[in-house]
Amino acid sequence: MIELDNVAYSYSGGALLAGMSLQLAPGSFHFLTGPSGAGKTTFLKLCYGALRPTGGALRLFGSDIAAMDRDAVALMRRRVGVVHQDCQFLDHLPVADNIALPLTVSGQASPDQGANLRELMTWVGLSDRAGALPPELSGGERQRAALARALILSPEVILADEPTGNVDWEMSQRLLRLLIELNRMGKTVLIATHDMALIRAAKAQVSARVLRIAGGTLQTAGAEL
Amino acid sequence: MSALLIRFGGLFTRDAAADRVVPPEGFTVRLTVFTAAAMAFLTVFALALSLAAGRLATTWGQELALASTLRISAPAGQQEAQTEAALRVLSQTPGVASARALTDEEQKALLEPWFGPGLPIESLPVPRLIEIVETEDGFDGEGLRLRLQAEVPGAVLDEHTRWRRPLVAAASRLRLLGWVSIALIGAATGAMVTLAANAALAANRKVIEVLRLVGATDGYIAGAFVRRFTLRTFTGAAAGMLAGMLAILFMPGGGEAGGFLTGLRFQSWHWLLPLLVPPLAALVAYAATRIAARRVLESLT
Numbered sequence: 001m002i003e004l005d006n007v008a009y010s011y012s013g014g015a016l017l018a019g020m021s022l023q024l025a026p027g028s029f030h031f032l033t034g035p036s037g038a039g040k041t042t043f044l045k046l047c048y049g050a051l052r053p054t055g056g057a058l059r060l061f062g063s064d065i066a067a068m069d070r071d072a073v074a075l076m077r078r079r080v081g082v083v084h085q086d087c088q089f090l091d092h093l094p095v096a097d098n099i100a101l102p103l104t105v106s107g108q109a110s111p112d113q114g115a116n117l118r119e120l121m122t123w124v125g126l127s128d129r130a131g132a133l134p135p136e137l138s139g140g141e142r143q144r145a146a147l148a149r150a151l152i153l154s155p156e157v158i159l160a161d162e163p164t165g166n167v168d169w170e171m172s173q174r175l176l177r178l179l180i181e182l183n184r185m186g187k188t189v190l191i192a193t194h195d196m197a198l199i200r201a202a203k204a205q206v207s208a209r210v211l212r213i214a215g216g217t218l219q220t221a222g223a224e225l
Numbered sequence: 226m227s228a229l230l231i232r233f234g235g236l237f238t239r240d241a242a243a244d245r246v247v248p249p250e251g252f253t254v255r256l257t258v259f260t261a262a263a264m265a266f267l268t269v270f271a272l273a274l275s276l277a278a279g280r281l282a283t284t285w286g287q288e289l290a291l292a293s294t295l296r297i298s299a300p301a302g303q304q305e306a307q308t309e310a311a312l313r314v315l316s317q318t319p320g321v322a323s324a325r326a327l328t329d330e331e332q333k334a335l336l337e338p339w340f341g342p343g344l345p346i347e348s349l350p351v352p353r354l355i356e357i358v359e360t361e362d363g364f365d366g367e368g369l370r371l372r373l374q375a376e377v378p379g380a381v382l383d384e385h386t387r388w389r390r391p392l393v394a395a396a397s398r399l400r401l402l403g404w405v406s407i408a409l410i411g412a413a414t415g416a417m418v419t420l421a422a423n424a425a426l427a428a429n430r431k432v433i434e435v436l437r438l439v440g441a442t443d444g445y446i447a448g449a450f451v452r453r454f455t456l457r458t459f460t461g462a463a464a465g466m467l468a469g470m471l472a473i474l475f476m477p478g479g480g481e482a483g484g485f486l487t488g489l490r491f492q493s494w495h496w497l498l499p500l501l502v503p504p505l506a507a508l509v510a511y512a513a514t515r516i517a518a519r520r521v522l523e524s525l526t
């Protein structure tokens with residue numbers, strides 16, 4: 001689904017990532033960890049085409065990103081659900097409209113979407129918050145709304161960047177359960193986090209591979225987890 | 226061009242729900258509507274000016290073409306004889322289709338705008354005027370002048386074509402100036418909409434990031450802004466056009482005594498021309514916003 005072959009990324013200040021090789025197989029569950037500033041977010045952005053590698057080859061769903069124009073990347077992104085730490089909503093639209101946004105922009109909005117939307121909002125526990133504006137939501141509600149938005153197009157891959165960064169332990173466990181449930185439905189999940197307790201809790205429930213970015217390279221984390 | 230027009234037409238049929246992704250408020254709303262209204266108002270006036278100048282050029286050209294005047298300024302006792310002599314010379318001049326002396330009543334009517342009615346023209350040393358109509362080929366003005374000098378010493382030939390040409394040229398230039406003004410107003414509208422669109426796009430950078438995150442193509446994002454600015458411009462231009470047409474409508478009509486300024490009103494089907502202003506302004510806004518959006522989206526990559 002997502003294949004990195006010796007991928008490097010550098011910016012004007014210097015090299016950030018180098019020699020990264022990885023294959024995200026369908027239905028797999030991955031954690032990506034590493035210290036702050038190690039490049040976890042950059043890695044995720046490479047995985048959904050928000051950034052283009054400066055070296056190596058990156059294939060998204062079998063297509064080389066180097067050969068894709070911006071519109072092709074946008075279309076590919078509909079197959080990837082992204083959950084950001086800061087969630088990123090359109091603050092002038094109610095939560096329900098924000099969650100339905102991928103349907104709107106992809107031209108898939110339809111009169112019968114209401115039932116699916118309500119079902120999804122109930123699943124993430126936001127059925128009573130449909131009309132609220134994003135600034136009115138708590139941290140946990142925002143994360144769940146972001147997750148619901150990431151799922152509305154039924155993507156094959158879920159990429160989550162510190163999804164539990166702004167929520168308490170109980171809420172982080174709830175989010176983790178949702179992500180594990182999605183993985184059991186066959187979705188590929190990659191979660192970037194520095195929360196080791198979360199990783200340990202997940203490994204008790206699901207077979208997850210833990211990757212670590214250190215010194216600009218990607219390593220498989222050891223048995224210490 | 227046809228593809229552009231098809232896309233432009235699509236603005237009015239596309240699902241308006243998609244527009245909601247861009248926040249509705251902002252100073253650019255008022256700026257765009259006001260600018261479009263002001264520009265449309267000015268366009269209607271420039272159009273009226275241009276059409277009026279065109280009419281003036283045509284009228285002057287038609288009225289003065291192939292016409293000349295001979296003025297007989299002779300002592301009271303000789304005027305009648307010199308008039309007859311002049312008419313005789315004119316009847317023998319090749320290129321003169323007809324010539325006739327104006328009557329006292331006609332001369333009085335010509336002087337009335339300056340001296341008022343009841344002018345005792347008989348008691349005043351007013352020169353006699355002879356109206357000459359030329360053939361298509363015209364006459365030899367210099368030859369006629371020399372002959373008149375010899376035979377009718379009090380005659381002064383006034384060839385209208387001599388002073389008609391610069392007047393017609395001036396009116397034509399004025400008409401051109403009107404069209405240039407319309408073009409400049411269109412360009413200024415485009416520039417203003419571009420500035421407003423750039424400001425809106427910059428202010429909505431976060432919105433663009435979110436839309437990209439959820440898989441919106443550049444065309445979709447640009448379309449949301451383009452549709453908004455196009456419709457705002459159309460609305461403003463329609464208001465400005467109506468105001469301009471009302472202003473023109475309430476200007477005094479050009480009567481017989483009317484001058485150039487009082488003849489600014491549109492005539493007959495020309496009243497339909499201002500209706501083109503809103504769609505043309507919207508087309509300018511569409512192109513300007515589309516180019517601006519593409520440029521900004523490219524820079525945000």
